[in-house]
Amino acid sequence: MKDIREDIAWAKINTDVLRSLENPRKLYWVILLIAIAMIGVAVGCEIYQYNMGMGVSDKNNSHVWGLYIATFIFWIGMSHSGTLLSAILHLMHADWRKPIYRFAEAMTTFSLMTAGLFVAVHLGRVWQIYYALPYPNGRGVWPNFQSPLLWDAMAIFTYLSSSILFLYVGMIPDLAICRDNMNPGWRKKLYTALSLGWEGTDRQWRNFRVTYLTIACFLIPLAVSVHSIVASDFAMSQQPGWHITSFPPYFVAGALYSGCAAIITLFIILRYVFKFEEYMTLPILKKIVRLTFAIAMVWTYLNLIEYATVWYGHDQASKDVLIQKATGVYAPFWWTMNFCGSIVPLIMFFRRFQTNIPVLFAVSLLLNLGMWLERWMIVAPTFSHGYYPWTWDSDQWPSLIQWGIVFGSFGWFTLLFMVFCKVFPSVSMYEVKEMVYHRSLATKKLEATGKLAAAGKGAH
Amino acid sequence: MSVSNLLENWSDVRHTHPVDDVPHTPYKWAMSIDLDACSGCNACSVACYAENNLAVVGKEKYEHGHSMHWMRIERYWDEDGREFPDQGAQFLPMMCQQCEAAPCETVCPVGATNHTPDGINSQIYNRCIGSRYCEANCPYKVRYFNWYDYPTTDNVWPAEMNQQLNPDVTVRGKGVMEKCTFCIQRVTVAKNNAKNEGRLVHDGDVQTACQQACPTSAIHFGNLVDPESKVYKQWQAQQVELDKDEQTKDKGTEEGGVSPEGEGKLRGYRVFEELRPYPSVMYLERVRESDI
């Protein structure tokens, strides 16, 4: 079975994708409404927290971080799959990525935006957040460049703006298509402005290709650095359970993992909501699933390595944290995390489940749950079992305020994502055309060698 | 011009503290606490509340771990499972250890906590944005966060009680991290007075609130680079060196250490020395009579 129908007409690609900007299924609106309701919850919680102080999130003096930081890492991690699909696979000429990379890249952007919110939500004095920005100011002081949090901010800013640029640059030809096909109205004006007068001239394409490739090249080390820096928030600290050298690769693997799982989820949703069955085909899904499975195994390996190094190391404090994870109050979550992260993906090993949409949907959600728990299990147990026994505290349980904001962040992400998909083509039209073109060309060559018949360079 | 500044002071900006050289001159504030004298009576802790405008958070918030005691008295029992603790309890006053290489300092995104030239880990409340990374990275967990707005909304200082507040210490609003400062407001006054008189601060010019209150005089505070100071003498006598992560005396005898067994074991130690924060507080081990 082929990744995509090769005889699909280019004009049909245009109409199919452009249709997604106009009339999605009703489910789209349902999702949108739910998302807005979820944001409402989070906004309410945040307003309350802002007015009362961080205390309402029910952290305490030895346990100063909670779900906010865990969820922050989760969203940062989520963003990595976009880069994986759009940049890494682009460089590797895996053209099956073409129908799906656009939404993955959008996911990158929006999950980064969501993650950024958590930085703010988590601050005790969010109204002073500008203290952390490096700009010349009337106080004559700079932020502390030694702090991994600042690296974080820098990395996320770089990543977010680069991703947006990458997304945007890659979308310019498609925006031109939208411009050409839209009825006059605000959208047409928007597309006209955004497409920058793109006409697909040879000069534009030539520079476009180099630019696109260059940014892709930059994005890969950037993505790796972003999550290693997030890992540094922990690995650079001195706390048992955090100060682990394998954290950066472990975090990157976890990031790719949760991102891939999220791509499967969104793939399934988009495919249905926007009627993209023609482009988001099951063979492509299968490829993603296989990729996810591979990453799951990498993650499992790194996870076990982390346990093993702690277990065989001399650091009793770290070991105690590990034991506490497995046997203490966090044990249910820790075991669920391991189950979801390492056992559940085994389902994807079986071919018949690789294209089974309901199963994959469930699996992808479980994987995401596992990955979210992973982040929580990195953050919390160290606090309740750190170096200093006097301050050990097992009663720390996140308050509803924390849960509410975490919950709402999913709504925020969904809202951004769904609005994006409605406003911008979530399938890259020109690249699908390229894919169809090259595939059909290859097929023809194959046929030609078979039939020894000369053929032209392809029709549409 | 900053680049020339950078190049001119290159060797200065590349110093590693405290291991490269004498860490601070002419002041390095340090403490020593004799656990054998400490009776665990909590006077130091209350004195700290009085001196540093600490918020009383009340029962409910205390339950949630929001207490603000910069100095807490920890009580440890034997761990050998005896029926009765017949050699008593072990009390340990624990406050900010004013580490020379403080794990909290590097991680603050805004630089609200820095090392002062005289060796105190300063906390600048008005700079703090409340990321709480410092506390996350503190091995001693001695930093306290203002989870609520105690000065105003929580009615911690009702109308008359606020008159007790020490005007030399800023009242902290919500979202700010705070901790023991070695009573830096007192240190500053002593330093200013000394400067006005063209001299250095003498031992005894400045006492921390806890030291001043301590009924058993278990706490000593002073200038570690002043050979006349009690603290310096105590550190010397106990062979505890600021810039070591393992004291020579604790090594085996063949490496020049004092034998850990037998008479003459020195009592000085620092908590979590091996984590290399180079804490400025030396504790003296508690002694228990062997003949009874």
Next chain:
Amino acid sequence: MHRFIRLSVLLMGLFAVASSYAADAPLPAPMTEDDLGPAIEQPIEFPHNRHAGLRNPDDPTNSDPLKGGMEINCMYCHTFARRSAVAGIPPLQKCIGCHQSIDTVRDKPRIKKLFEYWDAKKPVPWKKVHDLPDFVRFNHERHIKRFIFQQNRPVQEACGYCHGDVKTMTVARRSKLLSMGWCVTCHEKEHLVTAEGGIPVGNQAYWYSMHKPPVDPSGIVKAKGPNDCSVCHK
């Protein structure tokens, strides 16, 4: 091709220069008229120019008090400044002490008002002109000790660093920025390190900053002001 290389080199140079400038402690914008503090309505419009202003050059004996000032030392009235971190405001007694015996101006409305307060034994509710946030602790005593008593700078110059040219004002008005960056620009300058009598004391230079102070061949040590955050913020 070459123009692109040139362009790149140019850009790099630009960035390097820009960055090193930016990294310097930022100089606050030069004082403009708008940066002046607001004109403040005080209970009594105290004429600083009459008290501290320069004498009328045409009349060295100052026989006509309506012209020129009296060149009264700032610290004659603001006595707390040299003894305390807080300058405070002179007690009413101080004003009365002189004005009791100055009959010529006794009937002026401002002086009448002054005596009204005195008779009622009520302090004058002066308004703060140079207000700093509550978390900033500026130490008047140290600055005065250093610049006036150790380095023998003229009083009005030393006070004027922060308070501006008060002798030309009637009601004092803030004329300096008084932001942290503004304070820092001064602390960044290298000032003579002196103790009483102008002699450097030991390694006193280290009292102020982590940087080793440069010593010029004649042995004069100059060091920057304290750069320790906790000096002002506690």
Next chain:
Amino acid sequence: MNSGSVKHLAGQPFDRRDFLKVLGWSGAAVALSGCGNGSVEDGRETVVSYVEATDYMIPSISVYFNSTCAQCDAGCNITGRIREGRVLKLEGNPDSAINRGKTCGLGQAGVQHHYNPDRVREPLLRSGNSGEAITWEKAYALIAEKLNGVKGEEIAFLSGGVSGHLKVLLGNYLDSIGSKNHFVYEAIAPAVVRAANKKSYGVEMPRFNINKAKVVLSFGADFLGAWVSPVHFSQQYAQFRKGVNGQRGVLIQVESKMTLTGANADRWLVVRPGTEGILALGIIHALGAAGLALSGDVAAAVKGYDKARVSADTGVSVEQIDKIAAILKARTPSLVLAGSAAEGYAHGSQNAAAINLLNQVLGNVGKTVEAAAVVPFPQMTPTTGNTAALKTMNNGLAAGKFKVLFSYATNPVFTAPGAMKFKDNMARAGFKVAFAHYLDETALQADLVLPLDSALEDWGTQVPEYMAEGAQINIQQPLMEKLHANTDGKGTRGMGDILLALIKQRRADDYRKYDDYYAYLRAAVLQNKGALGGGVADDETFWNETLSKGIIKLAGATHALSGKASVAGLSLPAPAAIDAQYPLQLIPSVNASLRDGRHTNQPWLQESPDPLTTIVWDSWVEIHPKKAAELGIVEGDIVEVSGKNGSIKAQAYLFPGIHPDAVSIPLGRGHEALGRYAQGYGVNPFQILDAVYDKETGELALHETRVKVSKIGKRVIVVKDEGFAGGKQMGKKIAVRVSSDKVKLSGEV
């Protein structure tokens, strides 16, 4: 910042008495805006200024004045830090022989007593169930009216311990109204020990030189916590630990429930409750067996107390008794202390006598037990008292003997054993006047509540009961202007001023020359200038010096100690058999901060963790883990502790430092009144105490209540500082202990 009302200062001749007023800026409010950005706008805030100033009135510069801590009776001398007319902090006065510049947590919290928002601010007259604010004039008139026609013996004056000129004045007042009924009641006082000391040594409170002793054997004397003069003893303890020539003092603590002192002991010995005396005699027996020469009658008296029997009675092992005897014999001088754990039984006097006997046998009297200096003014020495006095008065009240009742500095409604039914009996008095700082439980029962100045705004003198070195009279002087001075005849007043006003109702002529208590005090001190060490100094100088020092140190003669061991009347009952219905002994424990509960409304003390359990803001029931396991109790279980006189419910805390047959509940909490920080926190174990009295002195036997403990099926989280690890170091090197033979203390600085 410093905005607010400004005190005008002009036109007053300055003397020391007015220094507070001159400090000015009284009540200047402080900004709470803290470290937020705040408003920094020129011309928004008013600068606080003086009308007139004196030399030392420099804004931001603190001044320090000496006074005396009134938080307990130990009489520590304090120095108050005063800035802009507000007292900010109390420190110890370094010149004091008692506390040598040190303070305890309780003393530190003195400012919170002063600034407490729940202080009574105006005289209150009962009208129905509420109080109506009246003027002082009216209040005085009312008292005069109520006393009119009432016979002297129908007036009772109940107070806490009083001393100094206030005692003199009070005596004179009672004299003027013809009453001899002055009852002194301190709920927690070493009354039995005082009596036993009087018998054994000839004085009630000798000096204990802990610092000179090489071994201290303490039978439940919590001298580091709440016993007699803890700050003084703590300093002695520190010296004792450093030792002479590096020989570190050894502390052995014998008690049934671990006190703070027990927690610091080299050996903490748990004994069956009430058998302290038996152990003391057992040790004497063992000493004799070890070769210490015992006088004949002593030997005879301890004859029956061989190790085996003593061990069986007390639960202390034979080896331990031997070891104690050996160390006591080897290291002299030693010091044996009888504390509250020993005295709290029906045979408390016997226990204390046996313990004192041990001191005598060891020859410590005259070495570590010395006669204390006495103030040469017997009329000023402290009057002490305990429950016996309260009992007498209570009986009188019950019999309807008293028509007018005054109550000052004591809170019997809260602290009297429930079995006394004091509250009900108090209602029988026709007119009840309470002099109070807070509306405490007793004040709530009064008909007239007269608000008192805090100790930081009142004048006074005080003579400590326990004299550290030489005799001293402590001066108490205001550290700032009255917080609640009210111009319209309300506001708070000093106790001395009130007494003076009252006495003027009777003896106007004698007291006309004293405008107020200050004048009285000044005159009284100056009158005895010579005796007080004034020498030839003129009055003004001497007075100012006295105030500036805050202490009048006197050479003071000492009573002679009678060092002879006497065993007359010494007989100890065998340990009581376990009561099947109430199998556990209730030990009400005295917390160093909260004591009898008068300080519970000071939030620093509420939030300052109990040193041993680290519990805050609540009461708890200490149970030994073994017993708890037997009863199926875990930490946080709400348990009902019930005895013959009622029951209370509190959270259980599993505590290894208690005898398995005992439970302990701290005193001081469980207020129904007193203020926002006290009300509704914890339970009051005074309520369920059995009315058992010491056979000799008639004082309440505090530890003689027997209870049973049962779960009620509710569980709470115990609010405490101790974390999840429960006081374990988990193998980490945090609080380290070393055996004394491993260290050489003489090498230390």
Next chain:
Amino acid sequence: MSKRHLLALFSNFDEAEAAVRELRGLSVKGFNADKDMIVKSPIEHPEVEEFLGDKPVYVQWFTLGGALAGGLLAFFLISGAQANFFSQIKGGKPVVPFPPNFVLTYEMFILGGVYITVLGFLICAGLPARRSPLYSAKVSEDQIGILVQADEAASSTLKAIFTKHQALEIQEEAGK
């Protein structure tokens, strides 16, 4: 002499290629294939460039410059800021510590690279561009467009070539 634009649309790359090749070989006065011919296509098509001849791309130089400038900016800004007067010791580390500065330099290296690359792209590709005089939405759909400008005299020749190569449609700029 005025020039006129012609846009020819092809449905097939082969035909378009043939047309281009012919145009390049053409030597007509008033038409220079290197300058006056623009090929528009709906997809990125590297082969087109081959037959359009060697046309260099300079975006990578922007990239290099941007990346280096970003890195330098970061390092100097950060080190300079750390070493200036308000240098504070933190955690016992040197005032100018290398590892964190390298991390930030790395990030700024990428940031500068990406930003300047995009800038370079816009400059090199001439974007934002004004719309060319002749445009067909078909070009963004599925057809190849060849836009030429030539003297009116040459236009008929060109038209003939387009027709020869089976142009689907030939648009002509409105005559003047």
